[in-house]
Amino acid sequence: METASTSPFKLRHKDKAEDGGHEEKEDADGLVGTSDGEPQKKLLRLAGPQPVQEVRLNDAYQQREVAKWLQTAWTGKKGDTKEEQTGAQVFGDPFQICLMPGMLAEGQSRALVAEITQKVHWSRKQMDLYEFYQSTDLSNMPSCRLLTNFLQVLRKQVRPWLEKVTNLKLDYVSASCSMYTCGDYLLVHDDLLKDRQVAFIYYLSPWDGAEEWTEAQGGCLEIFGSDDQCFPQFPVQRKIAPKDNQFAFFKVGSRSFHQVGEVTTFDYPRLTINGWFHGETNEAFVADSLRAFPRLNYHQPDSVNKPPLGLLLNNVYLKSATRRSIQKRIEENSEICLYEFFKREKFELARAQLMADTDTLKWRRQGPANAHNYEVLDLTTARGTIQELLQLFRSDAMFDLLRDFTDLDLAGPDAARPTCSVELQRWSHGNYTVLGDGLASEENTLDLVYYLNAADGAAVITYLSPDAELPAEKAPMDARRADYDGEEEDESVLLTITPVDNALNIVYRCEGTTKFTKYVSRNTPLEKGPVFVISCSYKE
């Protein structure tokens, strides 16, 4: 690795502990050994002209003035600024982020991509919060010469340089490759974990016509503002599109909420090398882990409105034999799906009303962004058939019915203080809920999920058992890998509910069960419009 002698970030020969492991691999010639054993190539490097590229920083970033400028911009907090020579930018809002275009010398991102394409093994990461591909840590890739080079550049040049710029102690760096293909995404999170101090992303997109991604292609780094309580808020405040050979970094903190927007192009993969510079335990992390999410509001049953069950429900569900069957099934499976729950005419009226209404019904977006993104009806604006149905779910009659279906003490002499929460949700592209959303049951709960205007791929709900080893709001790098596939056996997945018109799903969740609704891809066809869900929870 060449560095100019006037470079502000000289190679440090006394490297920190993390490089010790690496040095063990070196043989007598001071060359890094590889498990592939390619000794011939190593000798060539010492002797004479070097035919193969080494990864190195662009000369422009090796200049003292640039580092100084950045240091001032970073600590000065003067809002958005741009450096003339390199095009580097610092944005102040909603949290500080720096972009450094043209990080490496010409042609190197292309060489890295070639190596990545041929050699990197990808593992699929799939959870409520994300879907993408990740490689192993760069320190674990002996056969990837350029990636290993890149890691050295991070360790020996970028790290000390960043320490100066940010005035933070940065002891070591962790890095891996990430790849997002069509439909992949990473939902809102703050990256807070243990000793992470600065997050970085290096973008690789050397293909003609895709050196800088357009809005239509997706995959942007999307930055969120947050409220007084440090909950991330919609809308997205800033979008940074993937740009070849660009390096970005930001300080990890209680407000560093960001996401990788869904990749919507089918033509190009979003490829990055990303990770963190680590140092002291992040003080914001400690505070964050104690923070509770906002929860649903529960109310007592409505004794005033007395909806006529006989006019609303299909007769079969009022019969005692049916109730017995349902009870038995719930006892055995903890769940059941009741098809054609309401009379067809009622369902059609309700659906028509939802589809046609443009001004009476008021919808608002449910947040915060790291827990929810879907629309919920302002219940005070409900009227007509919709109001009838919503009132039904809150009524004494429903509590009675559910007691009959499930044998739970939701009504009658043994009922302590039964309550319910009712939401009418509207689901469309980009909507989701994630696990850390405060909907983990602290006690046994009965969920009802009823669909109107059902379609494939939207409002699909997955229930997970309490034994699932999931880190809730934690960032993906440390998440234990869990694969979801509704059809295959998976210890943690209890149940997946898919939309069917006029079907009422009843799920009895025991304490600790969590659930999430899968992110709805922008490429999922919703020809009939949004999917509506009446979602209710009942407690004894």
Add this chain to the structure above:
Amino acid sequence: MTNNDAAVEAAGSSGAGGSKQQTKLEITEKVRVLCLHGYRQNGDAFKNKLGSFRKFASKYAEFVFITAPHVAAALESAAEPVPEQRSWWANKDDGTFKGTNRGGPAFGFQESLRCVEEAWRTQGPFQGLLGFSQGACFVGLICGLAKKKLTSIRPEFAVLASGFLSGSLVHMSAYEEPISIPTLHIYGQTDEIIPKQMSESLAAQFKNVEVLEHSGGHYFPATAQQKQTFINFFQDRLQEYLEHQELQQSGNASFVDEDGGGSDANDAEVATMTADLDESD
């Protein structure tokens, strides 16, 4: 214009997007298959090559051919591209395509996908997909994308001839989940362009697989040796399709106790849950 073509025009769109035609023609007598040609071919050329094949299957299936939107790169760098030679996408920076290439992007793939979606919508209804070589690779990818709900194309079965897995990174996620729809995989034992191992790897992505090997190379076989296999395959698909239609029309479903419980007179009133409400593919 043949009778079939006229029928296709009259059937109109099958999507909920709104077809002006209300008539349901006797299209239900046959399953309809959208066909994707190979690299450097086009819809007409492919249709001609499949003349015998179409005849074999004609009692049960009807085939529609479309042409890829991109012109394939010229064979020699100095030469002009030939407009009749088409490509669904390129997998190398120089704009060329080879089944064995490995790379990141799939240049032009999205445009081709939109083309197929458009045909699926406007020339439908279709039940199946058929592809040869690059077209078969494409069919495999579409099946994966359909499973992930990333496209409006919903194949119920597929025929993949001399196909292979895409070597483009961007296509990896389409292969994440195995596909359960019935498929027929055809390949030549002496194929030198797409060695049979590559077609076998593609077949491994599917759970419901019938393999038809032939002794030849890189072409779509249609001799007496293959005839019965084709007939059986499409006859089965047609039967499945007709049974499915019947179920759809048999009225709304209601809950029923699976344990039978015939003791109560109520149960007689309760209809059976239709199986397809639980389908996930």
